[in-house]
Each structure stands twice: as structure tokens, then as C-alpha cells.
Amino acid sequence: xxxxxxxxxxVVAGLVVLVWSADRFVAGAAGLARVMGISTLIIGxxxxxxxxxxxxxxxxxxxxxxGNSGLAxxxxxxxxxxxxxxxxxxxxxxxxxxxxxxxLSREFPLMLIVxxxxxxxxxxxxxxxxxxTLLLAGMFGVVLWTIHLARTTGTDDPLIEExxxxxxxxxxxxxxxxxxxxxLTLLLASSKLLVWGAVGIAQFYGVSDLVIGxxxxxxxxxxxxxxxxxxxxxxQEHDIAVGNVVxxxxxxILAVLGIAGSIxxxxxxxxxxxxxxxxxxxxAVALYIMARGFSRSGHGLIKRWAGAILxxxxxxxxxxxxxxxxxxxxxxxxx
Numbered sequence: 001x002x003x004x005x006x007x008x009x010x011v012v013a014g015l016v017v018l019v020w021s022a023d024r025f026v027a028g029a030a031g032l033a034r035v036m037g038i039s040t041l042i043i044g045x046x047x048x049x050x051x052x053x054x055x056x057x058x059x060x061x062x063x064x065x066x067g068n069s070g071l072a073x074x075x076x077x078x079x080x081x082x083x084x085x086x087x088x089x090x091x092x093x094x095x096x097x098x099x100x101x102x103x104l105s106r107e108f109p110l111m112l113i114v115x116x117x118x119x120x121x122x123x124x125x126x127x128x129x130x131x132x133t134l135l136l137a138g139m140f141g142v143v144l145w146t147i148h149l150a151r152t153t154g155t156d157d158p159l160i161e162e163x164x165x166x167x168x169x170x171x172x173x174x175x176x177x178x179x180x181x182x183x184l185t186l187l188l189a190s191s192k193l194l195v196w197g198a199v200g201i202a203q204f205y206g207v208s209d210l211v212i213g214x215x216x217x218x219x220x221x222x223x224x225x226x227x228x229x230x231x232x233x234x235x236q237e238h239d240i241a242v243g244n245v246v247x248x249x250x251x252x253i254l255a256v257l258g259i260a261g262s263i264x265x266x267x268x269x270x271x272x273x274x275x276x277x278x279x280x281x282x283x284a285v286a287l288y289i290m291a292r293g294f295s296r297s298g299h300g301l302i303k304r305w306a307g308a309i310l311x312x313x314x315x316x317x318x319x320x321x322x323x324x325x326x327x328x329x330x331x332x333x334x335x
Contacts, residue, residue: 010200018190028175079221084249090230142250215322
């Protein structure tokens with residue numbers, strides 16, 4: 001039992017430091033970008049979205065380097081499911097989310113297209129190096145499109161107003177660099193610790209890397225999005241709360257899966273294609289309908305009852321994964 005205890009402690013410590021260091025990294029990156037004169041919307045839609053997805057990216061890279069690409073794939077898809085069902089579910093229960101941003105109305109369809117494209121790439125049961133390269137190229141294209149969007153979007157967009165209030169007006173350059181570099185260093189160390197512990201737990205109990213990625217790791221690496229969205233909702237910054245999830249989902253599919261495929265090509269478990277991807281797409285479509293609304297104004301509202309349904313869907317999904325593991329033939333190592 002001493003061995004499994006170390007694995008569990010590694011996962012807990014890794015997740016705590018991962019979340020904390022991600023916050024430092026985002027603060028440093030946003031502060032540095034502000035000093036360099038980068039616009040508020042670009043900072044919010046690219047730098048902050050990249051920063052909140054940094055845990056997933058680094059966990060994916062570490063897992064792929066160690067030959068555990070199943071963990072990376074589960075982390076990417078599982079984090080998106082957690083973002084939409086857990087993060088927005090909890091956030092909407094705290095405060096109904098009114099979505100008014102024109103920017104988000106453009107990003108939602110893009111998120112759906114990216115998810116469908118990734119599903120098509122993986123349909124042959126392989127995450128190849130070519131797939132990874134195409135996904136990373138897609139991420140580069142999305143960043144360029146976002147920058148173009150930021151330059152052409154009017155300043156009256158509610159998302160811009162909310163971001164302007166959240167991003168620090170000024171931060172000493174030295175402090176920004178310190179937060180950025182120290183955050184990145186701790187992200188690297190904690191992600192390596194987390195992967196080691198997660199793989200250890202999987203091997204000890206005979207559970208696949210994919211399931212660990214879809215459960216423990218996905219929930220843990222989605223904690224920065226949960227904290228950011230809940231905080232934004234309590235400040236009545238509803239578009240930021242939803243925008244955090246949309247931006248993170250885009251980076252998870254394009255960057256996290258792209259990194260995994262580029263570093264460690266692998267087979268894709270059929271369950272990902274027939275169970276996890278369809279659920280992710282259904283959640284994305286449901287959120288788009290709620291965020292788009294049925295009025296001519298195109299403004300939507302994610303109400304508390306919708307948040308409760310999203311949370312129940314997430315709990316049911318996690319329970320089904322747990323029952324799959326319990327019902328399997330595997331037994332703890334050494335028992």
C-alpha cells in the first residue's frame with residue numbers, strides 16, 4: 001500500500017501545484033503582453049486561453065514523451081467534457097450566464113468545426129504524427145484568426161469590456177517575467193509529477209491510461225477554468241466565464257491532441273470515437289444553442305436548470321466510467 005500512497009500523493013501535489021502555477025503563468029503572460037501594448041481582446045482570447053490550457057498541454061507532452069499517449073488523449077477530450085458539463089454547470093448554478101458577446105457567437109461555431117475535424121482525423125483509430133501536425137497548424141490558424149477578429153471587433157463588445165476590467169492595467173516588467181518564468185518552471189515540474197502518479201495508479205489497479213486521463217487528470221487540469229469561470233460569474237462577467245471554456249476547448253483539441261500526436265503517435269481507443277467524442281459534440285451543440293438563444297438579438301442565457309442538467313450529465317458520465325472500471329477483469333497489482 002505504500003507504493004499506491006506515493007502515487008496518490010504525487011497526483012494530489014501535482015494538481016495543486018499545477019493549478020497554482022498556471023495562475024502565476026497567466027498573470028505573468030497577461031501582464032507582459034499589457035506592457036508590450038497588445039490589445040485586451042488578443043490577451044483574453046489567446047494568451048489567457050493558452051495559459052488556462054497550459055496544464056493540459058504540458059501533461060500531454062509529458063505523457064506522450066513517456067509513451068502514455070492514451071493519458072494525453074483522455075486528458076484532451078475529458079477536459080473539454082469537464083469544461084462544458086462540470087465548469088459551466090457549476091458556474092450556471094451559482095449565477096445564470098447571460099451571453100451577449102458577438103465574439104463568442106463566432107467562436108462557438110469554430111469550436112464545433114474543430115471538434116468535428118479532429119473526430120474525422122481520428123476516425124481511422126490512429127493519432128499519427130501527420131494528424132498532430134495538422135492539429136498544431138490548425139491552432140496556429142485559429143490564433144491568427146483570433147488576432148484578426150480582435151482587430152475588427154468593435155470596442156462595444158461586452159467581452160472586451162469585461163476583459164478590460166480583469167486584465168491588470170500595469171505590471172512592472174520584472175515582476176511579469178518572474179511570474180511567467182516561475183509559473184512555467186512549476187508547470188513543467190508539477191505536470192511531470194502528476195503524470196508519474198497518474199500512470200502509477202493506472203498500472204497499480206490495471207486501469208487504462210485513457211480512463212485515468214478522462215477522470216482524475218481531466219478534472220484536475222480543468223480546475224483553472226473552473227476557478228476562472230466561477231470568479232467571473234460572481235463578478236457578473238458572464239461572457240468571460242463562457243469565453244474561458246470556449247477558448248480552452250479550442251486549445252485542448254488543437255494543441256493538446258496536436259502535441260500528443262507530434263511527440264508520440266499512437267492508436268486511439270474505439271471508446272474515444274464512439275463514447276467520448278459524441279458526448280463532447282452533443283455538449284458543444286447544446287451550449288451553442290443556449291448561448292445563441294432563440295431571440296432575434298442572438299443573446300442567450302444558460303439558466304440554473306440548464307446548469308443542473310449539465311452537472312448531472314457530467315456525474316452520470318464519470319459514474320459510467322467508474323462502473324466500466326469496476327466491472328472490468330483487472331485487479332490491483334499485488335492483491
